[in-house]
Amino acid sequence: xxxxxxxxxxxxxxxxxxxxxxxxxxxxxQYDDPDGDANRILSDExxxxxxx
Amino acid sequence: xxxxxxxxxACPACVAAPATEALAARRMEKASGLMLSLPTAHCAACxxxxxxxxxxxxxxxxxRVNLTLKRVSVSASPEITADALIARLKSIxxxxxxxxxxxxSTTESDRRGRDLLMRLGVAGFAMMNIMLLSVAVWSGAEAxxxxxFHWISAAIALPTLAFSGQPFFASAxxxxxxxxxxxxxxxxLALILASSISLYETFAHGDHAYFDxxxxxxxxxxxxxxxxxxxxxxxxxxxxxxxALEVPRATRLTAEGENVVPVAELAVDDIxxxxxxxxMPVDGxxxxxxxxxxxSLLTGETLPLWAGPGSTVSAxxxxxxxxxxxxxxxxxxxxxxxxxxxxxAVAESARTRYTSLADRMARSYSPAVxxxxxxxxxxxxxxxxxxxxxxxxxxxxxxxxxxxxxALAVPAVVTSASGKLFRKGFLIKDGTALERLAEVxxxxxxxxGTLTMGAPAVTGLGGIAKGDLEIAAALxxxxxxxxxxxxxxxxxxxxxxxAALSDIRELPGYGVEGCLGGKTMRLGRAEWAGAAPVDxxxxxxxxxxxDAIAFTFTDSHRPGAATAVAKLKAAGKRVILMSGDxxxxxxxxxxxxxxxxxxxxxxxxxxxAAIxxxxxxxHHVLMVGDGLNDTAALVxxxxxxxxxxxxxxxxxxxDIVLLGNxxxxxxxxxxLAEKARLRIxxxxxxxxxxxxxxxxxxxxxxxxxxxxxxxxxxxxxxxSLNALRLK
Numbered sequence: 001x002x003x004x005x006x007x008x009x010x011x012x013x014x015x016x017x018x019x020x021x022x023x024x025x026x027x028x029x030q031y032d033d034p035d036g037d038a039n040r041i042l043s044d045e046x047x048x049x050x051x052x
Numbered sequence: 053x054x055x056x057x058x059x060x061x062a063c064p065a066c067v068a069a070p071a072t073e074a075l076a077a078r079r080m081e082k083a084s085g086l087m088l089s090l091p092t093a094h095c096a097a098c099x100x101x102x103x104x105x106x107x108x109x110x111x112x113x114x115x116r117v118n119l120t121l122k123r124v125s126v127s128a129s130p131e132i133t134a135d136a137l138i139a140r141l142k143s144i145x146x147x148x149x150x151x152x153x154x155x156x157s158t159t160e161s162d163r164r165g166r167d168l169l170m171r172l173g174v175a176g177f178a179m180m181n182i183m184l185l186s187v188a189v190w191s192g193a194e195a196x197x198x199x200x201f202h203w204i205s206a207a208i209a210l211p212t213l214a215f216s217g218q219p220f221f222a223s224a225x226x227x228x229x230x231x232x233x234x235x236x237x238x239x240x241l242a243l244i245l246a247s248s249i250s251l252y253e254t255f256a257h258g259d260h261a262y263f264d265x266x267x268x269x270x271x272x273x274x275x276x277x278x279x280x281x282x283x284x285x286x287x288x289x290x291x292x293x294x295x296a297l298e299v300p301r302a303t304r305l306t307a308e309g310e311n312v313v314p315v316a317e318l319a320v321d322d323i324x325x326x327x328x329x330x331x332m333p334v335d336g337x338x339x340x341x342x343x344x345x346x347x348s349l350l351t352g353e354t355l356p357l358w359a360g361p362g363s364t365v366s367a368x369x370x371x372x373x374x375x376x377x378x379x380x381x382x383x384x385x386x387x388x389x390x391x392x393x394x395x396x397a398v399a400e401s402a403r404t405r406y407t408s409l410a411d412r413m414a415r416s417y418s419p420a421v422x423x424x425x426x427x428x429x430x431x432x433x434x435x436x437x438x439x440x441x442x443x444x445x446x447x448x449x450x451x452x453x454x455x456x457x458x459a460l461a462v463p464a465v466v467t468s469a470s471g472k473l474f475r476k477g478f479l480i481k482d483g484t485a486l487e488r489l490a491e492v493x494x495x496x497x498x499x500x501g502t503l504t505m506g507a508p509a510v511t512g513l514g515g516i517a518k519g520d521l522e523i524a525a526a527l528x529x530x531x532x533x534x535x536x537x538x539x540x541x542x543x544x545x546x547x548x549x550x551a552a553l554s555d556i557r558e559l560p561g562y563g564v565e566g567c568l569g570g571k572t573m574r575l576g577r578a579e580w581a582g583a584a585p586v587d588x589x590x591x592x593x594x595x596x597x598x599d600a601i602a603f604t605f606t607d608s609h610r611p612g613a614a615t616a617v618a619k620l621k622a623a624g625k626r627v628i629l630m631s632g633d634x635x636x637x638x639x640x641x642x643x644x645x646x647x648x649x650x651x652x653x654x655x656x657x658x659x660x661a662a663i664x665x666x667x668x669x670x671h672h673v674l675m676v677g678d679g680l681n682d683t684a685a686l687v688x689x690x691x692x693x694x695x696x697x698x699x700x701x702x703x704x705x706x707d708i709v710l711l712g713n714x715x716x717x718x719x720x721x722x723x724l725a726e727k728a729r730l731r732i733x734x735x736x737x738x739x740x741x742x743x744x745x746x747x748x749x750x751x752x753x754x755x756x757x758x759x760x761x762x763x764x765x766x767x768x769x770x771x772s773l774n775a776l777r778l779k
Contacts, residue, residue: 008185012208015180015181018180019173019177022177026169026173031166031169033118035119035120036099036119039096039099039119041096043096043099
């Protein structure tokens with residue numbers, strides 16, 4: 001049962017990590033244009049870096 | 053931003069200076085951001101075509117397409133106008149409309165959507181973690197381990213519920229204060245009861261804790277809420293977008309010269325110039341210039357009227373040929389256009405509210421759930437005199453009956469159906485419109501601008517001598533009047549070469565004249581060309597003697613109009629044509645499209661009365677119209693559709709807006725609505741079916757958290773999958 005002491009914090013940490021990632025995507029407006037984003041991966045024009 | 057892009061430099065200070073400049077410039081650009089509606093964009097190629105074409109224009113800094121909203125936002129230097137962008141987009145085959153960014157209050161709705169999404173995400177992650185712990189408990193963890201797991205679950209679940217459950221608590225509180233039992237009351241009760249019971253059980257080292265059930269309940273309900281919100285927000289932003297379509301600007305003449313001002317700033321007795329092709333921004337009296345005006349949006353008439361000094365014009369009419377100078381007699385809220393729109397608003401508020409399937413369901417469901425939970429509590433308390441057991445069973449009943457799948461049943465279908473309809477060019481403005489569309493058995497069409505494009509097409513060129521056609525081609529080519537343009541285009545398509553006329557000049561409001569062999573040739577209005585007017589839209593050619601020749605026009609059909617009528621009739625719907633136009637053009641159109649039941653010269657109140665009569669006979673009427681004369685009928689009908697080119701008031705009054713030009717997919721839309729209604733009913737049956745199975749188990753006190761979790765997840769997932777089957 002000692003492994004619970006390791007496994008539970010790990011599972012909580014991973015869950016928290018997922019939540020932080022989700023909050024980050026939300027704050028960066030990644031859900032504003034789902035249709036457009038789905039189509040943009042098919043486009044031949046991409047940019048290597050964010051626009052100035 | 054090509055000209056201002058920071059260049060690569062070795063000296064950091066040199067880079068910094070242009071960077072601040074660029075920053076300032078960017079702030080300027082924000083102010084000159086333009087927003088265009090792009091109804092036909094639908095794929096990756098559209099995105100890159102539009103963005104490439106716009107970015108290549110000098111002065112445009114960046115263009116970004118939002119495919120979900122079918123919009124492009126452009127940041128450009130101030131000298132770039134929306135008209136230039138629209139012209140460029142039109143040349144590559146994308147019709148676009150300007151939107152007024154001031155009216156698009158997207159930030160507010162975005163904030164609310166993001167708020168819901170955040171609560172949904174938090175509930176989702178908490179649910180996953182608690183489920184991990186619960187699986188261990190279900191598979192036999194005991195004593196100290198089980199207590200530990202319950203405690204960790206409680207530590208995750210309670211803050212999550214406090215945060216994610218807020219929308220339900222708030223709306224339940226609001227409905228209790230209003231003395232109603234909404235869907236949210238049993239939801240909140242279940243959430244609160246389940247978490248407090250579980251907390252008590254955890255303290256008392258009990259076997260069952262419902263933290264997982266409470267959090268997953270919250271998660272599924274939020275998912276339904278978010279889907280519902282998304283389709284509403286799409287409709288709302290669409291309504292805002294359409295209100296923004298008519299960018300209200302006018303050219304005011306003052307002592308200092310011309311300046312372009314927002315219509316809202318115009319006052320009575322201002323002098324306003326209206327260019328050919330523009331819409332009258334105000335009611336007024338013509339003080340200078342002569343022209344023809346098109347009143348079809350207001351009355352349905354296709355024949356243009358002459359206007360000169362002294363004529364009165366109303367806001368919403370279109371100036372066709374010459375520039376007109378108006379003295380404003382009424383502006384803004386006082387214009388006849390606005391007064392009519394206000395009348396519609398009054399009619400709108402009187403419209404009996406349609407009770408949606410979900411409302412009807414909720415009305416009988418909530419009391420049933422409460423009575424069931426209370427009953428089981430009382431019976432178990434009476435039988436066993438064990439308060440803890442009785443409360444536990446009541447909580448289990450509430451959790452299992454909680455309308456988890458019911459909350460998903462409608463939004464999942466509506467989201468999936470309105471997404472499909474949006475792709476076909478139909479924009480659903482009202483949530484219940486889909487259900488009402490499914491009930492339609494009679495379709496009433498307006499003529500001008502609905503079944504026709506409101507653009508003329510010349511007819512019967514065959515009987516006219518080639519020499520006359522050549523003269524007409526020369527004269528028509530010199531004018532930008534819609535009839536002239538249509539005539540010139542038709543003649544060019546027939547390979548007619550223009551005759552060599554000299555001294556061609558246009559007299560706005562009358563026509564075009566030119567000289568050939570010393571004689572004056574005229575193409576224009578009947579009285580000016582000295583011709584006897586015929587009974588349809590026509591222009592007349594006089595050759596300085598002899599009989600004038602009439603070129604007659606019909607309105608070109610909207611693409612897909614004939615298919616739509618044929619398919620509707622094949623589907624057993626009754627099709628009726630009601631128009632404010634004269635009998636002859638209406639009869640011709642009805643014959644061409646195969647509509648047997650048509651009525652001409654209908655006044656707005658006639659249309660509304662006819663629809664009311666149909667409804668009194670038990671018919672469910674769909675009205676399709678675009679003009680101000682249709683608005684009363686649009687409001688009156690069970691469900692209404694107007695094209696995006698329709699007048700503001702008509703679009704506001706209708707439930708569904710047709711974004712593209714093609715009417716051909718209308719029968720398909722009705723079929724999809726019928727399918728969606730069927731799916732909603734199936735979903736209700738499915739979720740009730742799960743309850744019928746699970747409630748007896750809960751009532752007998754046999755429900756465990758595992759059974760609750762299974763019933764809830766499987767019913768929610770089946771319901772969502774059933775919604776996705778919609779084709």
